[in-house]
Amino acid sequence: MxxxxxxxxxxxxxxxxxxxxxxxxxxxxxxxxxxxxxxxVSDPDEISAPYGFGRAHHRVLHFVNFNPGLTVADLLDILQVTKQSLGRVLKELVDLGFIEQKPGLRDRRQRLLFLTPSGKALNSKLESPQYRRIRRALEDVSPENRATILSFLFNMIDSEHRPTAARVALKQDMPEKKR
Structure with a gap:
């Protein structure tokens, strides 16, 4: 070619x-x-369409999958959407058996979110083409350049949202800035 x-x-x-x-x-x-x-996003959009799902559904499935027991409050913080928007999407995913909610262990008012086996299967189906696409794109990228890519993407995030991204995506806490 x-x-x-x-x-x-x-x-x-x-x-x-x-x-x-x-x-x-x-x-x-x-x-x-x-x-x-x-x-x-084209492949997951196509896979989601028969369910009547959009990108918000995919994002919810993704973050709950990689953070089992995530609270609704934390998910709101991650997605930066309104309670009403998340509530609609979450209700559909729960009603269709893709997500289950359990009360918090210490605070029973908390709702902890988990993917059901059906939710895990759907999430895998949605993310497999994305995973392959990223793997293919990284094939010829050196470790140093991979670090540069991560740094670039991280720096694209608004500074006030970086601590959440570091905690959720990179699984690390950012040190507090000294005042």
Missing amino acids: ADIINAVEFAESRSASSDGDEGRDVTDVMELLFFSYRDF
């Missing part, structure tokens, strides 16, 4: 032609993010 540009050749050609043109670099990143996000 000679007409397909190799990613390394693409990056080299862009950096050689930009001669420090930061505006073009930023535009390149913006446009590639749009295209990559479009393709990243």
Whole structure:
């Protein structure tokens, strides 16, 4: 497939032609993010459609899968959506048997969220193509460049949301800034 540009050749050609043109670099990143996000969500969107589910359903399944026992309050913090939006999505997932809610051990008012076996199967089906896509994209990326990619993505997150992202996605707590 000679007409397909190799990613390394693409990056080299862009950096050689930009001669420090930061505006073009930023535009390149913006446009590639749009295209990559479009393709990243296309498979799960197609898989979700017969269920009448959208991207919010997928995000809920994803975060509950990787954080069993997550509270509704924590999920609201992660997703940054309204209680009403989450309530609608969560109700559908619970009613259809993809998520179960259990009362908290210390505070019975808390609702702890867990995927059911059906929820795990659906989540796996939704995320498998995304996992393959990322694995394929990382095949030729060195460990140093993988760290750069993670740093770039982390720095795209608004600073006030980085502690949540570090805790949830990277499974680490960020040190508090000294005042």
